[in-house]
Amino acid sequence: MKNYDVLIIGAGSVGVPLAFYLAKKGAKVGVIEKMPSVGRGQNRAAIGGIRATHSDPAKIQICQRSLDIVRRMEPEYGFDVDWVQGGYMFPVYDHDTEKKLRNLLEYQQHFHLNIDWITPKEVEQLAPGITTKHLLGATYSPEDGSASPLKLIDAFYVMADYEGAKFHFDEEVIDFETAQNKITKVITNKDTYQADLIVNASGGDARELCAKAGLDVPVYPDSHEGGITEPVKRFFDPMIVDIRPAKGSANYYFYQNGEGQVVFCITPDPKIPGKDCDNTSEFLPQVIRRMVNLYPRLRNLRVRRTWRGLYPMTPDGFPIVGYAKEYTNMLLAIGMCGQGFMLGPGLGEILSEIIIDNNDEYDDILKELTLYRNFTGEEKLK
Numbered sequence: 506m507k508n509y510d511v512l513i514i515g516a517g518s519v520g521v522p523l524a525f526y527l528a529k530k531g532a533k534v535g536v537i538e539k540m541p542s543v544g545r546g547q548n549r550a551a552i553g554g555i556r557a558t559h560s561d562p563a564k565i566q567i568c569q570r571s572l573d574i575v576r577r578m579e580p581e582y583g584f585d586v587d588w589v590q591g592g593y594m595f596p597v598y599d600h601d602t603e604k605k606l607r608n609l610l611e612y613q614q615h616f617h618l619n620i621d622w623i624t625p626k627e628v629e630q631l632a633p634g635i636t637t638k639h640l641l642g643a644t645y646s647p648e649d650g651s652a653s654p655l656k657l658i659d660a661f662y663v664m665a666d667y668e669g670a671k672f673h674f675d676e677e678v679i680d681f682e683t684a685q686n687k688i689t690k691v692i693t694n695k696d697t698y699q700a701d702l703i704v705n706a707s708g709g710d711a712r713e714l715c716a717k718a719g720l721d722v723p724v725y726p727d728s729h730e731g732g733i734t735e736p737v738k739r740f741f742d743p744m745i746v747d748i749r750p751a752k753g754s755a756n757y758y759f760y761q762n763g764e765g766q767v768v769f770c771i772t773p774d775p776k777i778p779g780k781d782c783d784n785t786s787e788f789l790p791q792v793i794r795r796m797v798n799l800y801p802r803l804r805n806l807r808v809r810r811t812w813r814g815l816y817p818m819t820p821d822g823f824p825i826v827g828y829a830k831e832y833t834n835m836l837l838a839i840g841m842c843g844q845g846f847m848l849g850p851g852l853g854e855i856l857s858e859i860i861i862d863n864n865d866e867y868d869d870i871l872k873e874l875t876l877y878r879n880f881t882g883e884e885k886l887k
C-alpha cells in the first residue's frame with residue numbers, strides 16, 4: 506500500500522497546480538490520473554481565457570491570484586505560457602445589456618477590479634473593424650488575459666515533479682474503503698493508497714466518483730465546442746465576449762492567442778447535458794455566423810481545428826470547494842464549470858495554504874463554495 510500526506514485524484518486544471526504548491530510546501534504528494542499524462546481531461550478543451558472580473562467575491566479572489574501567478578510564470582519560473590494581457594471586452598449593442606453590465610460594473614469596481622465602461626471609439630481602437638452599427642460601448646478590463654492551457658499545465662507538471670510530487674498515470678480510482686468518518690483506502694485498478702488527506706479534483710467525473718464514497722455532489726457536465734484558426738498578424742487584443750443571446754446559443758467569445766491564432770467557443774442554448782465529446786458539424790456554421798457578423802475582418806481566416814469538451818457544471822454556476830463533512834480526510838475541488846482553467850492556479854496556491862498552513866484567511870471562500878449551500882443563487886456571467 507502506498508502512503509501520501511495528500512493524494513490528489515485528477516491531474517487536470519486544478520489537480521496539477523495544487524500538486525505543485527503542496528509539494529513546494531514540503532508535503533508528500535501523490536496524484537492519480539486515469540489518462541496517460543496531465544491535462545487530458547477538460548484542461549485541454551479550455552480556450553485559455555483568464556479573468557478576475559467575476560460577479561462574486563470567491564472567484565474574484567481566486568482568479569486575482571491566478572492572474573498574478575500566470576503573469577509571473579515567465580519572469581519568475583522561466584516558463585513561456587503564451588500569457589497575453591489583452592483584457593476582456595464585452596461590447597454592447599442594446600440598452601438592456603448595457604444596464605446589466607453597468608450594474609455589474611459597480612459591483613466589480615467595489616472589489617477594486619480594474620474594469621470600466623469604454624466608448625464606441627475606444628472599442629474600435631481595441632478591435633479595429635468591429636461592427637459599430639448600434640454599438641453603445643463596452644465594459645473593458647485591461648488586466649485580464651489569456652494563456653495556453655497546454656503550456657501552463659505542462660509548466661505546473663514540470664515544477665510539481667521537480668518538487669517531488671509523484672504522478673501515477675494510466676491509473677483509475679475505482680473505489681474507496683471507509684471506516685467511521687474517514688477514507689481509509691483509495692483503491693485504483695492497479696494499487697491501493699492511504700493518505701492523511703484525499704483531494705477530489707476529478708472534474709467532470711466528480712459525481713460518479715463521490716458516489717463511491719456515498720457523497721452526492723451536484724456536478725453535471727454539459728458539452729461545449731471550441732475552435733482555432735491559422736495564425737495571422739495580431740489585429741486585436743482583448744477577449745471579445747458577446748453576451749447577446751441568439752437562436753441556439755447564449756453567448757460566444759474569442760481572442761487572438763500568443764501565436765496569432767483566433768481561438769473561439771460558444772455557449773449552446775439549450776444546454777447539451779452529458780459527456781459527449783464528439784465534435785459536430787453544427788458548431789462551425791453557428792459560431793462563425795455570429796463572429797463574422799460582429800467582426801467582419803474574421804471572414805477570411807481559415808479554421809484549423811474544432812473540438813468538444815465539457816463544463817463540469819453546478820446548479821448555481823459556482824465551484825464546490827472545501828472539506829466534506831462526512832469524512833475528516835476528504836477535500837473537494839470540483840464543479841469548476843466554464844472557469845476551471847482560470848481558477849486552477851490561484852485555487853491550488855490558496856488550498857495549499859489552507860491545507861498545510863491552516864490559514865483561516867480564506868474561510869469566506871470556503872463558506873461561499875461549500876457543498877452544503879443551497880445552490881439557488883446564479884452566477885451572473887457564467
Ligand SMILES: Cc1cc2nc3c(=O)[nH]c(=O)nc-3n(C[C@H](O)[C@H](O)[C@H](O)COP(=O)(O)OP(=O)(O)OC[C@H]3O[C@@H](n4cnc5c(N)ncnc54)[C@H](O)[C@@H]3O)c2cc1C
Binds near residue numbers: 547677678679711840
Ligand atoms: C470549449 C471549452 C472552452 C473552455 N474555455 C475555458 C476558458 O477559456 N477558461 C477557463 O477557465 N475554463 C475554460 N473551460 C473550462 C475548463 O476546461 C474546465 O473548467 C476545467 O478544465 C476543469 O478543471 P478540472 O481540474 O476540474 O477538471 P479536468 O481538467 O478535467 O481534470 C480532472 C482530471 O481527473 C481525471 N479523473 C477523473 N476521474 C478519475 C478517476 N476516477 N481516477 C483518476 N483520474 C480521474 C480526469 O481524467 C481529468 O484529467 C472551457 C471548457 C470547454 C469545454
